[in-house]
Amino acid sequence: MKTDDLIASLSSNVPPVRRNAVGRRLTIGLALGALVSLFYVVVMMGVRPDIMVAMHGFPFWMKWGYTISLAVAATIMTAQLARPDTRHLRWLWLMAIPVLLLASVGGMELIRTPQSEWLAMWLGDSWTVCPWRVLALAMPIFVGLLWSFRRLAPTRLRAAGAAAGLTAGAFAATVYCVHCPEVSAIFVLTWYSLGILLATSVGALIGPRLMQW
Template sequence: MRTEDLVAALAAQSRAVPRGAVPRRIALAIAASGALTLALVAAWLGLRPDLPQAVGGFPFWMKWGYTISLGAIAVAAVAHLARPEVTDARGLRWLAVPVGVLAVLAIVQLLATPPGDWTALWQGRSWRVCSMKVATLSLPILGGLMLAFRAFAPTRLRLTGAVAGLAAGACAATLYGLHCPEVSALFILVWYSLGILAAAAVGALIGPRLLRW
């Protein structure tokens, strides 16, 4: 068979991909693996006992506003990377917005706090374990995204893995907030972000191996 005939035969057998298939599959993967992570938070760490009261306070929504914003931007970028013709992670520059807003809040808190108490704002009560827990909780979500991407055709495998890890880390940090009692913007900016970046590093490491097609 000539090459032209083979290409024509393969093209004749192809089916059109339903509109919105990529975001739906990614959303399903995040929902399913996120439920597993939520169960892990509840069983391993436990939900904070004052959660009903905390939901009515600014620190809780400061954390969720930060992590949900990061997650939304990363999910949009990773959905873009699912297509084979894509060569860049469009939209990641918007990550500077939630990071910048939280940095401003951290500076405002520092200026309103005596210098002797700045270490408490930075370290809180859980700085030794926060980043590790966020990164660990991200693994089920990262695994779900990697499985979802087996049906796609990304070409920038390491970049796609890194952005998938970023999305997984942000989602995990959001769910970790149901346990974490920390209230400092500086704490969230440093330790939550480190956990999310660790998840992105894991994604970049395993992406070329698991996303190859």
């Protein structure tokens, strides 16, 4: 059989892929993983007791604005890397916007705060555990994304793993906001971001092994 005939035979009965199939698959994986992480926060760690009051203040929405913006940008990158034809990532620069905005808020905090209080504002009360909690909460979401990738066709496996880890870390940080009482922008910029970077690193390390197809 000639090569052209073989290709025509193999492709003759292939069902069409549904529109937005990648987005739906990733959404399911994200939702399942996020539900597990949220359950852990609510049942094991506990929702902060003043959350209803906190939701009327700027710091709570500052944290959510930062983590959700990163999560959306990372999800866009993950969706691109889930396809086999990805060469150039689009909209990657979007992730710089929330970082720069939060850094600006942190700079204004430092200007308004006496230097003697800078260290306490930066470290807060939970800097030693915050990044590790974000990393731990990212793991169920990362597993959900790995499940999604099993039906997709990534070719840049390390980049796809890093993007999945970044997405998982950003969504995990969003979930963690329900528990975390810290209010400083420089705390969030440093320790939340460190947890997200740890999740990204884990994804980059183990992604190529788990995403092979």
